[in-house]
Amino acid sequence: MNANAGSTVEGALGAERVTLRVPRADDRARVRTIVEATGVFRPDEVAIALEVFDGAVAAPGRDYWAVGAYQDSQLVGFATYGPVPCTVATWDLYWIAVDPAIHGAGIGRQLMAHCEAAILAEGGRLVVVETSSRGDYGPTRAFYRRLGYREQATVPEYYAPGDALVVYTKLLVPSAHG
Numbered sequence: 001m002n003a004n005a006g007s008t009v010e011g012a013l014g015a016e017r018v019t020l021r022v023p024r025a026d027d028r029a030r031v032r033t034i035v036e037a038t039g040v041f042r043p044d045e046v047a048i049a050l051e052v053f054d055g056a057v058a059a060p061g062r063d064y065w066a067v068g069a070y071q072d073s074q075l076v077g078f079a080t081y082g083p084v085p086c087t088v089a090t091w092d093l094y095w096i097a098v099d100p101a102i103h104g105a106g107i108g109r110q111l112m113a114h115c116e117a118a119i120l121a122e123g124g125r126l127v128v129v130e131t132s133s134r135g136d137y138g139p140t141r142a143f144y145r146r147l148g149y150r151e152q153a154t155v156p157e158y159y160a161p162g163d164a165l166v167v168y169t170k171l172l173v174p175s176a177h178g
């Protein structure tokens with residue numbers, strides 16, 4: 001699969017038909033709107049999400065990759081991902097967010113499926129996702145578990161007092177080492 005190829009796919013509920021393609025720089029304002037609208041990210045996290053998005057659109061595949069989900073040409077969700085330096089084919093899913101107005105309609109699942117297929121096509125092996133232990137991230141953790149991600153570690157106090165790092169992984173290629 002070409003990670004830069006666009007595709008039109010029907011949502012899991014059959015309701016949300018979106019086009020997946022590489023975003024452009026002029027999608028930046030919508031990325032900010034969506035990330036802020038989710039209500040889970042602090043302002044410094046919003047800035048980092050935009051920085052990673054900027055890197056992905058400026059030089060796709062250099063450090064970061066991005067995919068956007070579009071309805072009627074409007075960005076309704078996106079994900080950014082990239083290879084982890086100093087690993088053998090481990091990739092990080094840096095950011096994923098969907099417009100809260102259409103959560104639960106299968107768009108996040110489609111974005112993740114695209115990322116995983118693109119990572120596999122690039123020779124990736126393991127996908128790592130980092131998220132928070134906070135109560136308001138409960139739906140996000142349920143989302144990753146539903147998509148086959150396994151909780152592998154927690155690091156207490158990582159993000160903030162009382163806010164642990166939770167690490168999920170998914171092996172895309174079976175390992176002889178379990």
Ligand SMILES: CC(C)(COP(=O)(O)OP(=O)(O)OC[C@H]1O[C@@H](n2cnc3c(N)ncnc32)[C@H](O)[C@@H]1OP(=O)(O)O)[C@@H](O)C(=O)NCCC(=O)NCCS
Nearest residue numbers: 038097098103104105106107108109131139140142143146
């Ligand atoms: C996490 C997020 C991207 C999911 O996107 P989405 O489009 O709502 O998710 P989908 O509709 O594709 O759901 C995929 C699966 O996850 C499950 N899921 C999604 N939201 C869930 C929730 N709140 N509770 C339980 N399960 C949930 C769905 O049941 C679905 O399973 P199914 O296809 O077998 O029915 C979206 O909720 C979001 O933007 N959250 C805020 C930002 C965020 O937390 N990003 C990750 C930062 S680490």
